[in-house]
Amino acid sequence: MSTRKPAKSVSRIKTGSFERRLSLTKAGLFAGTRMASHMATNWFSNKETRDQRHRAMLSSQSQFLVHELGKLKGSVVKIGQVMALYGEHFLPDEVTEALHTLEDQTTSLEWPAIERVLKEEIGIERLAELDVDPEPIGAASLGQVHRAVRKSDGLELVLKVQYPGVADAVDSDLNAVAQLLKVARLVSFGPEFNDWLEEVREMMHREVDYRLEARTTEKFRNMLSEDPRFVVPRVLQEYSTDHIIASTYEHGHSVSSPAVAALPQARRNELGKAALELFFRELFDWGEIQTDPNFGNYRIRIAKEPGEGSGWDKIVLLDFGAVQSYSDEFLTPVIQMIKASYEGNLESVIDGGVTLNFMSRDWPEAVLDKFGSVCMSVLEPLARDRSEWPDYAVNSQGEYRWKQSDLPSRVAKQAARSAISRYFRVPPKEFVFLNRKLIGVYTFIAVLHAEFNGEDILRQYLYAEKD
Numbered sequence: 001m002s003t004r005k006p007a008k009s010v011s012r013i014k015t016g017s018f019e020r021r022l023s024l025t026k027a028g029l030f031a032g033t034r035m036a037s038h039m040a041t042n043w044f045s046n047k048e049t050r051d052q053r054h055r056a057m058l059s060s061q062s063q064f065l066v067h068e069l070g071k072l073k074g075s076v077v078k079i080g081q082v083m084a085l086y087g088e089h090f091l092p093d094e095v096t097e098a099l100h101t102l103e104d105q106t107t108s109l110e111w112p113a114i115e116r117v118l119k120e121e122i123g124i125e126r127l128a129e130l131d132v133d134p135e136p137i138g139a140a141s142l143g144q145v146h147r148a149v150r151k152s153d154g155l156e157l158v159l160k161v162q163y164p165g166v167a168d169a170v171d172s173d174l175n176a177v178a179q180l181l182k183v184a185r186l187v188s189f190g191p192e193f194n195d196w197l198e199e200v201r202e203m204m205h206r207e208v209d210y211r212l213e214a215r216t217t218e219k220f221r222n223m224l225s226e227d228p229r230f231v232v233p234r235v236l237q238e239y240s241t242d243h244i245i246a247s248t249y250e251h252g253h254s255v256s257s258p259a260v261a262a263l264p265q266a267r268r269n270e271l272g273k274a275a276l277e278l279f280f281r282e283l284f285d286w287g288e289i290q291t292d293p294n295f296g297n298y299r300i301r302i303a304k305e306p307g308e309g310s311g312w313d314k315i316v317l318l319d320f321g322a323v324q325s326y327s328d329e330f331l332t333p334v335i336q337m338i339k340a341s342y343e344g345n346l347e348s349v350i351d352g353g354v355t356l357n358f359m360s361r362d363w364p365e366a367v368l369d370k371f372g373s374v375c376m377s378v379l380e381p382l383a384r385d386r387s388e389w390p391d392y393a394v395n396s397q398g399e400y401r402w403k404q405s406d407l408p409s410r411v412a413k414q415a416a417r418s419a420i421s422r423y424f425r426v427p428p429k430e431f432v433f434l435n436r437k438l439i440g441v442y443t444f445i446a447v448l449h450a451e452f453n454g455e456d457i458l459r460q461y462l463y464a465e466k467d
Contacts, residue, residue, distance in 0.1 A: 009108045074157055077141035078207065079177050082200055093418075095181075108139035114146070114161055121241040130239070132159065138296070139379065141168050142207060147249060156249035157236060167208040167243070174201050196364050199429040207321045210245050216320040223286065224317075229274040231301060231316040252316040255447050261302045271300065272402065272450030277457050279441045283434075284461040287331060291368025291433040292322035294409065294442020295447075311464070328432050330356075339462050341376040342384060342455075349375055356428055371423075374415050378438070380407055382454040398442050400453050403446040408439060 061091060080099045083091065091099075111134035118127050131151055136144040144164040150157065178197055214235045219230035231250050239246030253259045260268070282289040290297070297315035333355040340348030349372040353359035358373055380389065381400045393405035 003087040007108045011280070016376070032225065034197075039190050043159055079174055079200065079204060081141060082105070083177075088209065094218060101314060107148065108136045108144050109163055113164070117161055117164055117243065118159070121244050122239055126239065127446060130157075130159075133229075148246075157239070157246055158233075158249050159239065160247075162208065162210060162243040164243075170204045170208060172200065174204060181414060186238055196429050199433075202323075203322065208321075210240070210243055212251060213319075213321045214240050216323050217245075220290075220323075222318065223281075228310060228312045229270075229314055231314050232276065234275060234317065235456060250301070250316045250318070250402075252301040252314075255295050255298055256298060256339050257300070259302060260448070263313065265449075267303075268448045269450045269452045270397075272315055272445040272448050273317060273452055273457060275444050275448075276454055277398075278315070280457065280461045283331070284335065284464070287326050287328070289326065289437055290317070291437045292319065293436055294319075295324065295444070298444070324430075324433060326430060326434075330428065332430070334434065335462075337375060338379065338458075340353050341379045344385060344463060346372045346376065356427065357433065360423075365425050377411055377414060378407075379452065379458075381405070381442075382458040384455055387454075395451050398453075399451045401451045402442065405446075408442065 015180055016260075035261040078151050083096070114136075115132075115134070118132070121305055129151060132146055134146070134147040135156070136146050138145040142161055143166070146159045146161065146182060146189055148157050151157070174197070207229045215238070218231065218235050221234060224230045229245055231252075233250050235248035236246040236248070260271075263271075279289075297317070299318065301314040301316055303313050333352040335354035336355075337349050339351065340346075346369060350359060350368050351374065353371065361368075363371075380393075381402060383389075386394075386398075387401070392403065393401050394402055
């Protein structure tokens, strides 16, 4: 959830099914008419001109529809944000680029509407125990966060309040958005898109299930309770309901803040190592992964600042609404690919990709080898063989420079230059979310400007003795 101060507020959010469907249908029909007119007038142009005009129209269509989605707020906006993050294999680039702009919309709900929710959910008597700041410290598409103080003991807490009617609107909103994309001729429906859409539906239902998020938060807090590098808020059940999560307020700096950037290199390295190891624990040990890479979900608590007595810099983990559980059936070939990449076993990497069904033994051998090599290159910062590391990605001590390496861009260019895009299959929906998480971890470490080799950390998990 964004922790920026919302720029503006509204008195209510349209959550009535008829009201929202009517708005989306009108937008879709208008966009579809525009696209049909464009296709008719573009028919007689040459191919290059047609392609340029078509991309321009896609961009225009997408921006128009995103503007319409933004008017409705609630789960429609969250659906758009999720599609932007995870829809790269199903939606045109112009659509995902436009959908990403929804992330900047931080309109909040006015205090009287939020106060009504608090009174209905917690009760007037229990709410009177708290002094709640009417100004939200963060707003997102599904709800907003308010700081509060418990009058009896001065305990600082935060109340994450879900917007009224949002949970009930998820299914109708998702169906309406999908239909809008279809009517506007921005996407082609098929089995893979439909499977992905159902995964988005499941994710949305998890996001609005605040009881589940509260349990997951407590589960992660318990799993990390012995690790001094992490802070997880404590859920206060007495103020939590189906639509409110009350938890302790945990202070910290944003990951990209000047205070974090000013930390000595060694301390930033340790924070980066902690982030990488947390991902490996999620993947190898727990099979439960927080898949939302939004930096708003993290804070850095600097050691020995006022209110922080320990000698550890810590990562504060704030949001557990996007945690996903993965089956051994999926994780086993994923871990096989990671281990094979580390050991330089290209054939085993390919076997894992075939098992996961985004590679095929029917492909030409050269394409399989190239695809496998691209997958292996993703593990560059964790590699045993460092002979292929670019000079600019290594410091004078031989440590990997995560920011300067520009790894994601290099991997993307490597894939684009090869012939594999013609053969590429849409990966399993689980892999899409896992890949997004990995990119998020790499970016987190890069923003810290951390410099370290990840091999030792990876080895601990690849070759760990299982009880």
